[in-house]
Amino acid sequence: MPVWPRQPQARVYFGAVGKNQTMLVLPFKMKLAWDKRRTIEKFSIHEKAHDSAARCFARIADAYDDKQRAELGIDLFGGCLNVRPMRGGSEYSMHAWGIAIDFDPERNQLKWDKRRARLARPDAETFWTIWEDEGWTSLGRTRDFDWMHVEATRGR
């Protein structure tokens, strides 16, 4: 399992924001969350996070069939690389390094807690365990907000 940095060390570990990117080829097609008629087969991610994320997606493909992925919303890509500050802050978002991935933002809105977020339900347990096995952090599971989001850090 990779040992990811904590958020403040992201720049030291991953380098300059928006750099060192590569394409992750998905084992299943995803829909763009903001334009569901469009599907993607790959997306841009940091080189150091690529192999780990690829292992996670392979396990997700094994654990959930097409129908289950659609029910859970993990076939909806909400973004990975996006060079921008954290919402409400001046620090960069982990998306700025392409080390965070969002799923189904509509049903997992930023401020929603486990009572409302789709990915807080029991059928998402395996999905989160897969990411956690690779050392990734879910803000939903650790801090009960932003349930759309998973990142290659050990948290704050």
Ligand SMILES: [Zn+2]
């Ligand atoms: Zn995010």
